[in-house]
Amino acid sequence: MKLYTSAKAPNPRRVAMFLAEKGISGIDTEVIDLGALQHRDPAFLALNPFGRVPALALDDGRVLAETRAICTYLEGLHPEPNLMGDGFDERAFIEMADRRIELHLFVGIANCVRHTHPGLALLEQPQFADFGASQGQKMREAARWLDGVLATQPYVAGQRFTIADITAFCALEFARGLMRFRPSAEGLVHVQAWRDRIVERPSASAG
Ligand SMILES: N[C@@H](CCC(=O)N[C@@H](CS)C(=O)NCC(=O)O)C(=O)O
Known part of the structure; x- marks a missing residue:
């Protein structure tokens, strides 16, 4: 492998x-x-x-x-520790959370960065700055939705850490670096508190 x-x-x-x-x-x-x-x-x-x-x-x-x-x-x-769901019911709900994060938050951030950041011009041609800016708004809508989710539960998919937390964390750290996006500065206190907990995990420094 x-x-x-x-x-x-x-x-x-x-x-x-x-x-x-x-x-x-x-x-x-x-x-x-x-x-x-x-x-x-x-x-x-x-x-x-x-x-x-x-x-x-x-x-x-x-x-x-x-x-x-x-x-x-x-x-x-490597089934343990389980990160994608144990049984069809939990798997389906974790997949829903993960795909929502990927499709609405991650893709919005990626498109915003790819179409507005000069450092990405090598990879993304042509760059459409207006489209990139609109994607920056869309990812903010998704981040506001996530803030509401994290107001009611400790992790993105529910009561425990899963792949959905990994997807959201990697997306938001990318936005932090290249969009200067800070949840607290946008009033997203629950996303900020969650991010500050996830960054303490040893896995957060991987990659
Ligand atoms: N849908 C793919 C996306 C992979 C992707 O876009 N990877 C980026 C790096 S984060 C890449 O290879 N970019 C190269 C390019 O845009 O030319 C996945 O989930 O793995």
Whole structure:
């Protein structure tokens, strides 16, 4: 098994944090330099034709891409501690929370950064600044929704830490770095308190 990853990129960070929470170490890893466009080399495109990291090459030659799919595979190999749900009922609700975070918060942040930050111009062409700014508003709507969720429960999917916390944390840390987004400055006190708890977990420094 070999993990293709990149430094300072939020999706690879999700896998790194997931691995750290599971206590999995020693996976053969190759760092793909996005700044040097290594992910667009024919050798990498043969692994993932979409040219995105992370990707996990399995020993039988197949390649898994898409962060959530990689996490599903790792959860199957290493069921404990459970991060994606125990039984169909809990799995469904954790998946709902995780996909809401990914589709509304993470994608909004990614689009905002990709279309407004000069540092992302290498990867995102053409950049549409107005679209990026509108995505910054959309991610704020999602963050306000999340604040309401975290006002009533300690973690994104409920009473315990799950993959949905990892997705939300990696998204918001990316926004913190590249959008200067601070939940407290936006009046999102519950998101801020949750973030300040999650950042204390050893896995938060992974990736
Ligand atoms: N849907 C994919 C998204 C992966 C993705 O966009 N990865 C970024 C790094 S965080 C990337 O490879 N970007 C390269 C590019 O945009 O050219 C997943 O869930 O893994």
